Amino acid sequence: MKFSRRTLVLLCTGASLTIASHAADRAVYMPKQGLGEGKKVVLLSGDEEYRSEEALPQLGKILSQRHGFHCTVLFSINPATGEIDPKTTNNEPGLETLDEADLCIMSLRFRNWPDAQMKHFVDYYLAGKPFIALRTSTHAFAYPAESTSPYAKYGWQSKVWPGGFGKQVLGETWVAHHGAHKKEATRGIIEASAKDHPVLRGVEDIFGTTDVYTANPPADARILVRGQVLSGMLPSDPPVAGKKNDPVQPIVWIREPQNENGKTNRVLTTTMGAATDLESEGLRRLLVNAALWGVGLESKIPAKTDVTLVGDYKPSMYGFDGAVRGVKPEAHALRGD
Numbered sequence: 138m139k140f141s142r143r144t145l146v147l148l149c150t151g152a153s154l155t156i157a158s159h160a161a162d163r164a165v166y167m168p169k170q171g172l173g174e175g176k177k178v179v180l181l182s183g184d185e186e187y188r189s190e191e192a193l194p195q196l197g198k199i200l201s202q203r204h205g206f207h208c209t210v211l212f213s214i215n216p217a218t219g220e221i222d223p224k225t226t227n228n229e230p231g232l233e234t235l236d237e238a239d240l241c242i243m244s245l246r247f248r249n250w251p252d253a254q255m256k257h258f259v260d261y262y263l264a265g266k267p268f269i270a271l272r273t274s275t276h277a278f279a280y281p282a283e284s285t286s287p288y289a290k291y292g293w294q295s296k297v298w299p300g301g302f303g304k305q306v307l308g309e310t311w312v313a314h315h316g317a318h319k320k321e322a323t324r325g326i327i328e329a330s331a332k333d334h335p336v337l338r339g340v341e342d343i344f345g346t347t348d349v350y351t352a353n354p355p356a357d358a359r360i361l362v363r364g365q366v367l368s369g370m371l372p373s374d375p376p377v378a379g380k381k382n383d384p385v386q387p388i389v390w391i392r393e394p395q396n397e398n399g400k401t402n403r404v405l406t407t408t409m410g411a412a413t414d415l416e417s418e419g420l421r422r423l424l425v426n427a428a429l430w431g432v433g434l435e436s437k438i439p440a441k442t443d444v445t446l447v448g449d450y451k452p453s454m455y456g457f458d459g460a461v462r463g464v465k466p467e468a469h470a471l472r473g474d
Contacts, residue, residue, distance in 0.1 A: 161219060162230040164210040164469040166197050171205025176432050178206045179238040181258075183213040184246035184273050185223045187347070187455045188412035192271075193244055194469035195415055198447035200428055202471070209234050212466055213248075221464050226279075232257040240431045241266065242424075244410055246273035247293075249280060255288045262306065265400025267431035269424065271410030272347065275303040276311035307406045308354040308392050315386050316348030316366040319456075321377060323349050323409060324365040325419065326385060331361045336391070336405065336426045339441035343423065344372045345414035347455065349381075352408055354390045362423070364388035364408070389423065391430075403431050412452035418444055448472070 168174065180197050182189040190212055197208035211231040215222035227249050235241060235257045250258075262268075270277075278301060280292035290298035293310045303310040316323065325343025349364035363385040367374040376382050389407040396402060405427045414420055421444035429438050448471075453459055 162214050162466060163212070163234075164194050164197065164466045166201035166208040166210075166471060168201045168205045168207045169203075171203060172429060172434055172437050173200065173204045173206035173432070176206050176239040177234075177237055178208045178240045178242060178428065179234050180208060180210045181229065181232075181241065181243040181245055182210060182221075183223060183226070183229055183248050184244060185460070186246065186457055187244070187272050187410065188453050188459065189244035189271070189410075190221050190223060190460065190464070191452050192410065192412035192415045193242065195412075195446065195450050195452075196242065196421075196424060198471060199421065199425060199444055202447050203443045203445065204425060204429070206240075206428065209238075210466070210469065214466075219465055220462070221460070221466065223460050227251065229254055235261040238266065240269070240428060242269040242271070242428070243274045243277060244271040245277035247279035248277055249292075250278075252286055252288060255286070255291075259288055259291070262302075262402065263396055263398045263400065265396065265398070265402055267403035268307070268405070269427050269431060270307045270404065270406045272408060273311075274410075275307055275309045275350075275352075275406065275408065276301075278302055306394060306396075306402065307404060308358045308390060309352045309406065309408075312351040312353070314348055315351040315381065316364075316377075318348050320370065321348050321381075322346050322367045322370045322372075322374065323388065324367055324372070324376070325362045325388060325409070326365050327362055328360050331359060334359075334361060334391075335435035335438045336423060336430050337361060338426055338438050340419050340423045340426065342372075342417070343409075343419035344417045345409045345411065345420060346370055347409055347411045347414055349386050349388060350408040352387050354387055354392070354406070357394070358387075358390040358392040360387040360390045362387070362389035362407075405431065411455045413454060415450070415452065
């Protein structure tokens, strides 16, 4: 079949538009060489407070450009505008990428996705694949009491599966702020009995501006880091005196629960994880190490993984109604970094 030059141009233009449209709702980072070569990571952003829409693109860039992972970042998308909108709790396009993912990194809060989207998340979980869960992911999903969704039990207030996905899989659901919100920052203290764990290799000086959460992981969880409540918002501030640091709350733990399909999921949960927390080199290194551990590469974690930021990273302070408006996923593309 022969085509005129004009027709070929139109066909090529159409193909280009199709590709652009397919990728317009996500950020995809093609990998450079590294330990994670051949592994696919899907990062799920969707919270109204802690700026996961800023943190996860940077984490995806580090994992892809420094460590060879193929990374796809998904967002809560306003379907009317195509813009990133953390308040759109019922639309996370691209979740089908989980079908072929080797690792899921989630930073979610009170999501209520359509069943067709949620099914991909549940199938990933039931396949026994690993999770790294940040901050409010302990209460990632919220379903109304009258919900007839087959996935309603994943909601944080579930009575059928008490505490939902957060409690049953990650090891905790929403409990309370332990440190004073926006007044008392967090210093990470490595658990002495876990200091030789590969996730902690080369990790030091963990600090975050987010406050410590109350957390009581189950007995099968191994605590890696505890969170010392500081008296202010600076790394140099001393610990708060008194009961807030007695006992010191767990802020990073791992577990390997067996799901209802008889498969075991490797899970690392941290109650840190705001976009501002990612300014901490120690936390970034812990998360990169966790990614390598999650996909079974813990024996290859180097003495000090490269966690150099990719491009400019100037995260917004966390808080409700603080999301930068008018941003589309394409704004997070790599631009010669």
